[in-house]
Amino acid sequence: MSTFNLPDVGEGLTEAEIVSWKVAAGDTVTVNQVFVEIETAKSLVELPCPFAGTVTELHAAEGETLEVGKPLITIDESGSSSGGAPAEAPAEAEEQPARPLPRDPAAESVLGEVVESPAETEDDDAAAPARAASPAGSSAEAETHGEAPGPLVGSGPKADPARRRRRVNRPTPSASVREGLKGARARLATASGPASAVVQSRMAASGAAVSGLLERVLAKPPVRKFAKELGIDLAKVTPTGGHGEITREDLLSYQAQREAEQAAAPTFWQETGRPERIERQPVKGVRKATAKAMVDSAFSAPHVSIFVDVDATRTMEFVQRLKASEEFAGVKVSPLLILAKAVIWAAARNPNVNASWVQTATGAEIQVKHYMNLGIAAATPRGLLVPNIKDAQDLSLKELAVALNGLATTARAGKTSPADMKDGTLTVTNIGALGIDTGTPIINPGEVAIVAFGTIKQKPWVVSGEVIPRWITTLGGSFDHRVVDGDLSARFMADVAAIMEEPALLLE
Template sequence: MTTMTEASVREFKMPDVGEGLTEAEILKWYVKPGDTVTDGQVVCEVETAKAAVELPIPYDGVVRDLHFPEGTTVDVGTSIIAVDVSGGTAPAGTGPAVEAPAEVPVVPTATPAAAPAEEKKSVGSGRQPVLVGYGVATSSTKRRPRKGPEVAVPQASTALQTELNGHAPVAADTARPLAKPPVRKLAKDLGVDLTAVTPSGPDGVITREDVHAAVAPPAPEPVTAPAVSVPPAPVPAYDAARETRIPIKGVRKATAQAMIGSAFTAPHVTEFVTVDVTRTMKLVEELKQDKEFAGLRVNPLLLIAKALLAAIKRNPDINASWDETAQEIVLKHYVNLGIAAATPRGLIVPNIKDAHAKTLPQLAQSLGELVSTAREGRTSPAAMQAGTVTITNVGVFGVDTGTPILNPGESAILAVGSIKLQPWVHKGKVKPRQVTTLALSFDHRLVDGELGSKVLADVAAILEQPKRLITWA
């Protein structure tokens, strides 16, 4: 019989805080057993395959138990915390145990009993949970208990038994061995009792091979060779002083899977161009003194992003995606500009929504917010979804350029190399100029060589002569 205390305990399950996520790692608990919590209070921080997210509790009460310690990866839909919502205090003797007590199961077991009255009431009470994706709904299907002893022989479906035996299945004690008519005839001709044959076919069906094996002469006793002592192959020992093993999970695991999927799905083509960006660097210095950019972060990446947006405006077909299921090319009439960011948890690619519609100061503000949020590890899953084109700035590491892999679902990615002072022919004379190398990778299913070359050439032309932004942007 359920007591009032048990009925008043609410289990908060790990929600799907992204799109289709299956698990999350508990990074930090902000509460402990015995603490009072209120509706909307953040109780823990979890890391999904996309970002670190804080989880608020959707009701008032007293924390009864934390089911998992920090650092544990938990499947979506699994209860992570139990809260007593009766209005009383925490049970006596409640300690910092991390496993659910016996009277409060973490995961509902597959029993035919009906759900507690409190759970039924919460479904139709009209109170909506704070978070979406509240886990996997428990199936309401009930199973009748088996009658009589279990039969050891694997049971096939009714249709299969009818097909093989020529009639509907009978009781377990009189059931015939499962075999097709030709196999039965073979067994009769060879004088084999099918009840003594061990089936090897699916669903316990006896095959022709099983019948032949039953009448085959026993295999001769193998000749035992003198025992030879063969030492086992040496297993490389793990030296903790010389090696460190890091579990692959969270953002790094998701990034690895996404890059493998992208590399072996989209046919990549990469083109390169080296460009004189001296005038762009001068414009950056001028904008830093402009009152409209006061308090904003102005750097070469800002003008490179604006140049790419202008190139997309002149060549809109590059802003597309490939729909394999529908066998369609989806042209995007908006640009969600992704910026690859290296974080302690791995590489992430948040994007600026509707970047094509932003002015240069607005774009500078969005870039600053994106970078600071990523460095703090607070990028939301929504900020990393629905990107269309990406920029990766490998030049900050002193690298000339690279061959970037497409962000899944996108058609192009622009890699920006380091900007260095190099000898350059300018107005017929060799002079020191600020030079960089750009690399554009694109999906060759969507973008042919002509289109990719036009986009890359337009970006280079703008960076060489930034005044083109006046007419092209």
Template sequence: MTTMTETSARFREFKMPDVGEGLTEAEILKWYVQPGDTVTDGQVVCEVETAKAAVELPIPFDGVVHELRFPEGTTVDVGEVIISVDVAPGSGDAAPAASPATASAAVPAAAAPAAAPSKAPAAEDEAPKGRQPVLVGYGVAESSTKRRPRKGAAAAPEAAAVAAAVQAELNGHGAPAPAVPGNRPLAKPPVRKLAKDLGIDLATVTPTGKDGIITREDVHAAATPVAEVPAAAVSVTAESAGTGTEAPAAQPSATVRETRIPVKGVRKAIAQAMVGSAFTAPHVTEFVTVDVTRTMKLVAELKEDKDMAGVRVNPLLIIAKALLVAIKRNPDVNAAWDEAGQEIVQKHYVNLGIAAATPRGLIVPNIKDAHDKTLPQLAAALGELVTTAREGKTSPAAMAGGTVTITNVGVFGVDTGTPILNPGESAILAVGSIKLQPWVHKGKVKPRQVTTLALSFDHRLVDGELGSKVLADVAAILEQPKRLITWA
């Protein structure tokens, strides 16, 4: 399967590519173009969110956008056509007809005739012609999954009806939204069942969901007196229906007891990975509390070192280096369990994962071949990894192939935790907050910088002795950083 097809000599189609390893679907987060816009080879036309990251998609040919097959917020299977382009504008050929399955979702609500003009930025503003594609290739894998129901595919008449109904509500009439003749109210199956159980006619319910979709809250509101309907929900609906753009989320009122958030994208991937890891690999977690006063002094000295100029120096850098040295001294910990082959796969390289909290959820990019890097190189790689993650630009490739991970929960002020292994890895080190505490030092109680480390490992391939040695080595290095020289 390829990602582009020809429907005629004039129109070409671009399909959702496999932007990651084994990707089966992706959600369209944002369109950067609209029908009628001119596009060039390599220009980014949309941003999609996979199970791992947000990725921008460049189109591989020139032309004029003819049709957007799916609106923003839709989850699309790999291999589905997402955009068609007129590569020979003005030739007079007939335009290809949209398929029945995609006709109603072909153009986002923002582009519907009844809505206000779209505020989406022009391609020239956000996707310069000279911008390079972020993908290596356009090959896709055959998807065996069924099409997921499209979200937010309301047509302009429904949006206009919602706007009229809400305007009536705001004017004090309190009349329910009339059903659009010949159209079935838009609601998901669970919502329809809820309405049936409560005896609510969906045609009388005022929708507040995106593009006129009826939500569970709408059904509950319809089952209560009109006076109890949150005013915030009504005003948001009026704004979104009148402009054709998504309105900011309303603040929950006293009458709203629950908020339901669809599980998708990175959050869905996290959930699946953590459940799979927790119930596949037998986890063991060990703890050690260590005096890191000398490590903190080393960090302060390195910040003044001219060889470290231009890179970020912090305790995580020394902890990462300490773990790499511990792995070098105990190489059997750097392995993976191959269930299919019933083999332990020992890795002779370390791709060091760093857990990073981002607006889209927790991701774990890794530093490739971290074992070969000098301290300045490791510092530079850590800085780049964190910056890229915060900007939401971490690629799927950057999160693949990790062997061991560090999660720094101390930045949140907690002492430590019992981390779950990243799937396919053998160990994960949690680092707690570094605090000034009373500590016995040279026979006297003194204030010292102290932290607690926790190492979780896969007990199928890492015995308690091996796991203990790795954790003890990391602790010993952080207590006496000069061991970085003598042990490395």
């Protein structure tokens, strides 16, 4: 008989909740077979079995919280084909961290919006308007803060290649033609009178058309028809299609949730069988850890918050160019990528925002980190998680985009590993995903700064004395005043805003 005790899964935790058993008493197990799923204060972990044999006893029930080091499962090895020799000694097994599920490479490189396949781009001319509209993205909020997409479904069979016409490449304008166009643009810019007014009105109409494309929600015609039948506003639906589009399943899920909420609403205020009319929810797992961390942070670090409105129009244009480039084909790109790069760039110019306040035996010290483990706050069904991208300062723009996609996909699936949750140095919280303009976030424990990214939406903005529509967002930052003074926090936020207003600075 061998008893396997609940291990510390590598993050110094003291307890874990049994979420679900994958085996029962009497079952035969093999070495490294997943036998239980536990929930720590930060993540869901599947534990592999260190022994082979027959399960004789499970020492805890599902939903029960067990302390680290307490018996978890007992296995009779006498009946195993391996002769009962364990893969590792029990003491060693206790020290082994649980293995996180492998990431799906396909899920880490999905697109945020529809990109034409070679077959699609060679289709007949009747499909050209739809293809022209497809790179426009979704609504400002959905495009800016879109959820991590899933695999593409409902794409349907491809058309017969025999019916497709051959693509004809457009000729590249010569140098003389390009120079002539530049001269024409310069003359138009300096022109005056009625002709100039006509040109300006046409340019304004063109700008309005572009804005309409940027706000367009990605969905195929049958899905749009189905949404109209259900009375659903597509802008309110979270897309999960492989290219960032809304699928029929998304509509069904949204409708089911809406119906459930509507069905429960009339009875919510009525008696529920509880004499005190109070529903009691136990605080455990992620909620327990989050509550403790936020209290510790709020009452130990003196917070100071500042805000800045930013004209993110050039960021929106830059994102569109990245999506259209061959280098970023197959990679989801959103303004959050530009903000993340801006935070890394601004922290290098203001190093003390990427630091920690540490109490030592001889007194307090400020530890400035010469690396960036960029945390991204993620709302998941299990609660708030803040995984981080290790050494984000060393990643190219494309590598950072892939890392962000993988982080979000893994977090929403509840499979974030404990190692990805540790040692963050600065955090970004994307509250704009919920349509919120700004907020006053609480600093993640162990850090001294956090940036809140609000939604991007069109607002009237004054440019050169004229009021025109621009894509505007509000950035909020909270800082530990023991480390970051008001002047430093203001300079840091101004640097982040400068990148959002002119992303080309990243290329210098």
